[in-house]
Amino acid sequence: MAKSARQGPYICGIDAALDVVSGKWKGLILWELDEHGIRRFAELRRGLPGVSEKMLTQHLREMEEDGLVIRTVYAEVPPRVEYSLTDDGRALNAALTPLGQWGSSRIRRQQIQMVDHQDAAAMPRP
Numbered sequence: 001m002a003k004s005a006r007q008g009p010y011i012c013g014i015d016a017a018l019d020v021v022s023g024k025w026k027g028l029i030l031w032e033l034d035e036h037g038i039r040r041f042a043e044l045r046r047g048l049p050g051v052s053e054k055m056l057t058q059h060l061r062e063m064e065e066d067g068l069v070i071r072t073v074y075a076e077v078p079p080r081v082e083y084s085l086t087d088d089g090r091a092l093n094a095a096l097t098p099l100g101q102w103g104s105s106r107i108r109r110q111q112i113q114m115v116d117h118q119d120a121a122a123m124p125r126p
Contacts (some may be wrong), residue, residue, distance in 0.1 A: 030093040
């Protein structure tokens, strides 16, 4: 495994964790892979409405570099590539669970509208 470009120095553990999971899509990629297990690129993209191909590719590469995601390439025609979480990725996703619970509570408290996952699939992509 390649060594991550993100190596500190950090002020605290939260600083180090947020460095690895920074960006709008990384937390959602973690959730999608934890929820569904192994996913192909197109499946991930469908599961994350609004993400561009470029951004998804960039985040997956960074997450692979950080040891959160495993990218498996199968020598087939056409080539098949699958993504899954490493133990570190699953541990980070578990650590984010309380944050997700806080967000869900906030949504309820402030009556914020949520995107229906099926409706979101029809959203235009950037």
